[in-house]
Amino acid sequence: MTTITSRKRRAIMVYVADRPGVLNKISMLIRRKMYNVESITACAARQSGYSRISLTLHEDNNDNLQQVILQIEKMTEVISARELDINESFWREVALVKFEASQIQFEQFNKKYSFETLDQQNHGVHIVQLAGISKMIDDFLLDLGDDKIIEVARSGFTALDR
Amino acid sequence: MKGTELVLKALVDNGVTYVFGYTGGAIMPIFDEMEKQKVFTFVMSRHEQGAAFMAQGISRASLSTAKPMVGVCMATSGPGAMNLVTGIADALMDSVPILAITGQVASTVIATDAFQESDVVGVMMPLTKQCYMPLSVEEIEETIHEAFYISKTGRGGPVVIDIPKDIQIQTTAQTYQFNAAKYEPDLHGFKYSPEPDSTLIKKAVAMINKSECPIILCGHGVVASNAGRNLKAFAEKAHVPIGFTLHGLSAIPVDHPLSLGMVGMHGSVEANRALQHTDLMISFGMRFDDRVTGDLKQFGVDVDVIHVEIDPSEINKNVKTSIAINADANRVLKLLAKDPEINTKPRRLWFEQLDVYRGEIFEEVQKEIEKGVGQEGQLLMKTIVKRLSDVTEGKDLIVSDVGQHQMILARFYNFQTTNSWFNSGGAGTMGCALPMSVGVKLARPEERVWAVCGDGGFQMNIQELGSIMEHEIDVKILLLNNGYLGMVRQWQTMFYSGRFAGTPLKNPNFGAIAGAYSIPYQRVETPDQIMAALETAAAHQGAYMVEFLCDPSEIVLPMVPAGGSIADMIVSLNQE
Ligand SMILES: Cc1ncc(C[n+]2csc(CCOP(=O)(O)OP(=O)(O)O)c2C)c(N)n1
Numbered sequence: 001m002t003t004i005t006s007r008k009r010r011a012i013m014v015y016v017a018d019r020p021g022v023l024n025k026i027s028m029l030i031r032r033k034m035y036n037v038e039s040i041t042a043c044a045a046r047q048s049g050y051s052r053i054s055l056t057l058h059e060d061n062n063d064n065l066q067q068v069i070l071q072i073e074k075m076t077e078v079i080s081a082r083e084l085d086i087n088e089s090f091w092r093e094v095a096l097v098k099f100e101a102s103q104i105q106f107e108q109f110n111k112k113y114s115f116e117t118l119d120q121q122n123h124g125v126h127i128v129q130l131a132g133i134s135k136m137i138d139d140f141l142l143d144l145g146d147d148k149i150i151e152v153a154r155s156g157f158t159a160l161d162r
Numbered sequence: 163m164k165g166t167e168l169v170l171k172a173l174v175d176n177g178v179t180y181v182f183g184y185t186g187g188a189i190m191p192i193f194d195e196m197e198k199q200k201v202f203t204f205v206m207s208r209h210e211q212g213a214a215f216m217a218q219g220i221s222r223a224s225l226s227t228a229k230p231m232v233g234v235c236m237a238t239s240g241p242g243a244m245n246l247v248t249g250i251a252d253a254l255m256d257s258v259p260i261l262a263i264t265g266q267v268a269s270t271v272i273a274t275d276a277f278q279e280s281d282v283v284g285v286m287m288p289l290t291k292q293c294y295m296p297l298s299v300e301e302i303e304e305t306i307h308e309a310f311y312i313s314k315t316g317r318g319g320p321v322v323i324d325i326p327k328d329i330q331i332q333t334t335a336q337t338y339q340f341n342a343a344k345y346e347p348d349l350h351g352f353k354y355s356p357e358p359d360s361t362l363i364k365k366a367v368a369m370i371n372k373s374e375c376p377i378i379l380c381g382h383g384v385v386a387s388n389a390g391r392n393l394k395a396f397a398e399k400a401h402v403p404i405g406f407t408l409h410g411l412s413a414i415p416v417d418h419p420l421s422l423g424m425v426g427m428h429g430s431v432e433a434n435r436a437l438q439h440t441d442l443m444i445s446f447g448m449r450f451d452d453r454v455t456g457d458l459k460q461f462g463v464d465v466d467v468i469h470v471e472i473d474p475s476e477i478n479k480n481v482k483t484s485i486a487i488n489a490d491a492n493r494v495l496k497l498l499a500k501d502p503e504i505n506t507k508p509r510r511l512w513f514e515q516l517d518v519y520r521g522e523i524f525e526e527v528q529k530e531i532e533k534g535v536g537q538e539g540q541l542l543m544k545t546i547v548k549r550l551s552d553v554t555e556g557k558d559l560i561v562s563d564v565g566q567h568q569m570i571l572a573r574f575y576n577f578q579t580t581n582s583w584f585n586s587g588g589a590g591t592m593g594c595a596l597p598m599s600v601g602v603k604l605a606r607p608e609e610r611v612w613a614v615c616g617d618g619g620f621q622m623n624i625q626e627l628g629s630i631m632e633h634e635i636d637v638k639i640l641l642l643n644n645g646y647l648g649m650v651r652q653w654q655t656m657f658y659s660g661r662f663a664g665t666p667l668k669n670p671n672f673g674a675i676a677g678a679y680s681i682p683y684q685r686v687e688t689p690d691q692i693m694a695a696l697e698t699a700a701a702h703q704g705a706y707m708v709e710f711l712c713d714p715s716e717i718v719l720p721m722v723p724a725g726g727s728i729a730d731m732i733v734s735l736n737q738e
């Protein structure tokens with residue numbers, strides 16, 4: 001089950017007790033189930049002692065996804081795991097992009113994507129920050145074109161439901 | 163108090179009486195403390211894998227007693243811990259609660275490739291129910307208590323605690339307090355739901371009443387939750403035949419009129435035919451392993467499935483259920499057994515059909531057993547197992563290794579005693595029997611224990627004869643020597659045109675080996691010697707070994723070819 005991007009993207013949200021190795025355990029399980037984790041992000045939950053992990057993978061079959069969720073839930077440290085309904089949740093990503101462009105081009109891009117400029121010290125080299133849905137970031141990178149991009153750092157998804 | 167003292171205190175508080183293990187640099191402080199305090203009987207295995215299987219033996223055999231125990235094994239860091247891995251992976255596959263304590267290099271040098279350092283937690287993580295590395299002496303006691311709780315609560319499994327050497331010898335301040343008696347685990351995320359939902363039970367009862375040809379599948383969970391009595395009561399009341407998984411065997415006497423014997427790859431004809439024609443599977447404490455189901459696409463198509471299972475992640479994993487009851491098998495069976503709404507249906511057609519299946523190869527097999535020898539004129543394992551049943555009346559405890567002899571025991575031994583059948587199922591680890599029998603005997607000293615091994619598996623942990631000798635463990639070792647890795651040879655015969663790649667064994671003089679360990683020994687070559695040898699072994703005080711010269715051509719049948727469906731079951735080799 002290598003990532004075939006035609007498969008549906010699914011997001012799983014997991015609340016875990018902060019104990020060493022939990023993230024490792026979850027990613028090991030997903031590897032064992034032969035998925036490529038597309039993205040996995042973790043942050044402290046509002047309640048201290050707990051973390052919130054969101055991960056995405058590609059799977060069409062509901063039973064298979066349910067199986068992954070149940071096996072994650074089985075871990076002692078996992079408080080709960082569930083799928084985030086794509087239509088009922090917000091998924092956002094942050095990208096930091098370093099690229100080369102003339103000042104005119106730069107302003108055109110900025111108008112279209114309204115990114116935050118982080119650095120322009122280097123002549124003609126810009127570092128900007130985009131936050132939003134992945135498609136917007138994808139579009140920007142496509143628009144920019146490989147010849148202008150120097151480096152891209154993307155955070156991976158983080159998600160929240162209604 | 164010192165870390166080592168806290169380790170011992172926590173083990174004592176958890177009722178530990180035996181510790182199995184092997185010493186080395188990083189575990190020396192704990193061993194030293196054990197020698198000082200002498201609160202446990204320490205059994206030194208001759209290889210750490212042996213210690214893990216001995217611990218398993220304690221846990222498996224004591225499940226059904228008034229005092230269930232969690233077996234404990236210990237090893238040093240690096241190679242010691244790595245030698246435990248197979249026994250721990252095996253315990254996970256078979257849901258056996260054990261606790262392994264490993265010494266680790268000092269926390270100050272962890273991750274520097276220190277002498278005998280390996281990443282134990284990293285290795286054990288996917289092979290255990292939980293693993294820990296306490297990083298302060300104050301964590302030790304609570305960690306051990308939590309480990310016991312996790313290991314034995316719900317579906318059992320192994321837990322590993324890797325304790326750095328400096329933490330073992332740390333001392334804790336006066337203010338440290340841990341109240342073992344009042345301990346309650348703080349495990350917000352641990353899911354354990356033994357109580358069944360009563361509305362689901364109602365639904366299940368209606369479905370059972372409606373069914374014309376139901377079958378009960380009795381799994382390891384029935385044995386593990388001590389539900390044999392309730393299973394029997396329920397099956398009799400509802401009048402439903404029972405098929406057993408490998409580890410479900412010995413939940414109730416296997417010659418019960420409703421018993422169909424084992425299901426699956428080497429199951430009985432009647433059990434597998436019943437699976438093929440049933441309209442309702444009522445399964446308790448089992449996980450529809452591929453050795454049970456064969457090809458999943460052809461298993462239980464359009465059949466209703468009631469699945470009672472304590473581990474929610476097993477439900478709907480392989481087989482779609484109609485009614486999923488995530489609960490303890492015993493609690494559900496207790497409710498079902500006394501549910502007034504259950505009808506006692508005659509199901510005459512179904513039982514008549516089952517009798518036909520029962521008769522399908524009965525006479526052929528009976529004749530073989532009577533003949534006692536195979537194509538090459540040497541002993542048949544099924545004859546030996548039948549005679550063993552006669553001698554023990556099916557009452558003794560049987561520990562089996564892995565291979566043909568194991569499947570033949572499962573098929574032909576007349577299990578009478580609750581929880582009397584111990585072997586490696588999920589992992590199928592050759593070499594398990596000799597060390598496991600040590601734990602089984604220590605857990606149930608009043609009962610007679612037989613360790614039945616093939617010539618291959620016997621040599622995988624043959625060194626444990628040393629522990630048997632040293633601790634005068636009274637196990638009767640039956641060595642079924644067919645000169646081959648028989649089970650693999652069987653596959654080669656059936657599916658690899660009879661090319662015996664890597665299966666013939668040039669064996670040592672087993673009598674001389676038994677002699678070297680001061681274990682009395684007998685060799686049996688003809689059918690007429692079987693009974694007397696078994697009787698001598700049974701009557702002997704102390705370990706005894708009987709070697710049987712077995713026929714390499716014996717094939718375990720029936721057989722559902724791997725990946726095939728139950729309908730493809732090969733019943734006899736001369737069938738087409
Ligand atoms: C550790 C391990 N290695 C390999 C196997 C594969 N295997 C399964 S059964 C078997 C043959 C067992 O031979 P023996 O112990 O002589 O028993 P027999 O089948 O002859 O009764 C082998 C090699 C295994 N189960 N476990």
Ligand SMILES: [Mg+2]
Nearest residue numbers: 616617646648
């Ligand atoms: Mg053999």
